[in-house]
Amino acid sequence: MLKADNIASVRQYFLAVGITICLIFILIARFFQLQILDYDQYSKKANTNRIRKVTTSAPRGLILDRNGQILVDNLPTYILNAVPGELPNKEETFALISKTLGVKPSSLLKNYKKYYRGRFIPARLAKDLTFSQISRLEENILNLEGVYYQQFPERYFPSKVRASHILGYVKEVDKDIRQSLNNPADYEFGDIIGWSGLEKSYEQYLRGSHGIQFYQVDAFGREVGYVDDFPPLDPEPGKNIITTIDINIQYSLENLMDGKRGVVIVGIPETGEILGVVSKPDFSPDLFTGRIREQDWNNVLYDPNKPLVNRFNQGLYPPGSIVKMITEAILLDNQDFDPHALLKCDGSYQYGDRVFGCWYIHGHGNVDLTSAITQSCDIYFYKTIQYYALDKLANYFRLFGFGDVTGIDIEREYKGTIPTTKYMNERYGRSGWSKGALLNFCIGQGEILVTPIQVFNYINILATRGEANGPYLVFPNQKNDSKDLTLDSEVWDRIVFDMKQVVMHANGTGKNADPLVGGVDVFGKTGTAENPHGDDHAWFIGWMNYEGQKFSTVILLENAGSGGAVAAPIAKKVFNNILFDLKNTNSISMK
Template sequence: MLKADNIVSLRQYYAVILIVWFCILVLIARYFQIQIISFDTYKKKANTNRIRKITTNAPRGLILDRNGEILVDNNPTYVLIAIPGELSQKGEKFGLISNIIGLDSNMVSKNYKKYYRGKFIPTRLAKDLTFEQVSKLEENKFDLKGIYYQQFPERYFPSKIRASHVLGYVKEVDKEIRKSLFSREEYELGDMVGWNGLEKKYEKYLKGSRGVYFYQFDAYGREMGKVTDLKPQPADPGQNIITTLDLNIQHDVENLMKNKKGVILVGISKSGEILAAVSSPDFRPDLFTGRMSENEWKNVLFHPEKPLINRFNQGLYPPGSIVKMITQSRLLQNQNFNPDEVYKCEGNYQFGDRLFGCWREKGHGDMNLSSAIINSCDIYFYKTINYYDLDMLSESFKMFGFGKITNVDILNESSGIVPSSRFMNQRYGNFGWSKGAILNICIGQGEILVTPIQVLNFTNLLATNGSAGTPHFVMVDNLPQNVEPKLNLEVWSQIKQDMENVIIHENGTGKIANPYLKNARVFGKTGTAENPHGKDHAWFIGWISFKRELYSVVVLMENAGSGGTKAAPIAQQVFKSIYKHTIKQEKL
């Protein structure tokens, strides 16, 4: 156990003691040197020279359209800051400041409380000062000890478009937001962080990294220049991002939707690039910058039509007849089904004890599969439901990307609903629903709900025989994998032929959408979706083909009425706009 005797010699003891006191002595000597010998130097340094670490905000990267036009830029503004520890007679100073810059003095002290993080940390008092305001403050410098100003790059929108739901906005980081951020040590209070749309999705590219400078100040708060023995680190601006948007088409579709409620999406079918996207009503993109007034904010927040909601990404709508091509493809996959067989439409159809009507009350007469698509007859589809079951139909919907997010590069996408028998059992109980449910779902009504961005992807897939890129707003190298519906070539061409007839046939429901353009072919389908929230939603989907390129269009007019009369005329304008602006560019 503890048998071993201690064998430390007196010599060893003294040697160690000597080392201990030598170390202590070195430390005392160093403190003596700094505190006693160099006291005057350091005292002077402490009293007359204060080194302050000043961080400058990096300008965020710009957001450009597909042709390099600037959509989102930075505007240098000034922010006013205070060092609380150097501030005396706060009330008086805040009063003087509010006099000079014309801001409520309550607002100044409110900001002071909001941004306060410590006695010696710069605290923001006001932002968006103009150069004139800053120079007036400069004149009163001696009455404003402890008050400083900094340049601050703020977002501004030089182009004629709004695209507010695509571009999104930045939000000022406050204590709450900072807590919620993933990489919070990179943000300071008062910084800007992408909060929505592309600004949020591409935050890490747009953000850049802040710069650090060291300045000396004297006891009067006068800047004595940069500190030379500390290396400054200039701010690194964020990366620019190039969007797929086309400024001119976006401008046109925004005008088409003015004072209307709904969505227009325009895209290149093959690549999935989105040329224009509007969710109406929208809001001014610079709403969140500058000195937004309380009223303006309330107007947007409590607007009955909820302009802040991104309808094309989050809005859930019954698709109506625009998805009849999925039912068509389902029927064509069955070997026993004969597309030329004629079913008579008498305007209504008795199923069990319920009467289902066609949208055309007097009926369409004799219909085969093609004419049912062209005329958008409902009864034909009611009479053919025996060729598949609910789960086969829901499989087809899923094959075209419904019921799950498209992975478009704007966050918070809704996934929609594609009812399967499992879904119906869960919602209504095992015997709570009947086969009659298919009658609704096969014409895009009932439990099925879709987002307009899913519909755009669906349109792209129809136009490209099932091989379209995932819809996206920013030119990137790696797109997420899109769904790849597999159908026989004959089925694809049948669908296309019928969709072209929707536009050019004399009975076609979408013939108003025909822009009558040279060397261009137009395909389409209308939809009139009944919904529990008022008048029917008007849908139009389709694409225009010219110069070996395909451009998809999705129009949704909320509570507007029938697709053929309300959405199709808008679509016609959109086709014209696409034609005009893409032809023009090729000449350049």
């Protein structure tokens, strides 16, 4: 190995070196030609015929209500950009701009630093400029080398409703946001991006695509025309989305909830369309458009009532008695169960070593199933449910849509909690809890937590006898939830009958919800949920049947007291508003 001697000759060596030197020399000669002989030509080309790439923002799609009324619109504003490498004297230019526009030079400089990304990339100096400001600027444009303005569509909210948690807000894309995106290449700094609510869920529809124009600019930075090689690409506006919201219903709900804490949802049970939904306290949708003071922003951010939290899909609440129809379904699903049998309620019930009370401490006396629902007697359900397994209860809760997301098109929906044996064992240990927990669950207390949107889905399931579509906010929606909920029609008949008694019967806990209008049937259930955060949460869920059309509602008032006393009257107003709307404007057309 390696035995063979090198036999290369001097001639071979010289030829190899000669070829190398030749090739290198050819290359150097070519550079000499380009950089020294043709310098003037290329220098002119690079400097006087500079190409400026300008991207124009596409207006976002509009958000409309179900009748085409505009909920979110675009406001044409102007932004002012500067190309750092083309500014002859930054201080002088900024001084002139600030004099012309009436903005502080310090804010120009602050923006300039914030948006600076390179000598030749436009940096934003100011935004939200009006047409009159731009007109004044245009008069001085010859003295403002390297500065130019562009149209920039901002979001604004022309309608009377706030709907802040539905519509959501947009943000300006900055470095951090861009890095957090899956598709950073689609966004530039300063673009707006949907950050919550429908703005976020439907970002792909709402956002358009940038227009790109290549301008030739002369030595003074003035645009002298398009570049032939690159035809301008027009911005493509985003698509509009039509929501299921009815602007009148939404407005009336917002007024009903003014000054309260809680959630109201109104919708159509069969389709799952939401006509109006309010989560209070809320915030002004203008909050995020950048035209507000820092003080207002801090007020919202640090408000102890947390107005930014979207309560209808992120608020977790004990449901209380509104889930008693699930317990009823379990009982009725058993052939041996006799709904007419009378059980005595004397205000408390001892199970194992614990005493469980009824909300009505004097006791309801002898009650059957219908009167137990109508008067929301707890003892009746303690006595009947104790023979069932906890997991059977949990299973029925799941069949009615609890413990999982409803799939509403607003992001970050919470699942809530439906305790199972496994859950209880993991949380408290095998011997850390007793079967008495079951008695709590059957009346919607204990570890059970639900979101209002799940409750809305639940009332829709009840109103449609299991045929409801999942809730949604934007048309069209192809979602088709095939729930495995199959109950006998007699079971449904009884549940629906009992729910009617809750509102129509003289002893019904929900009688305050009756709009007292002829030809209108109302079905419902109240709930008064004990919770560790203070006074009871008041619930009312129900639907109204008017000329074959059903409208369902969920009302939740945080720490407001008894459902029948506080929530049911709100429901009455809700139903009255719908009826008023149907009879007068008839804006709730079936889509």
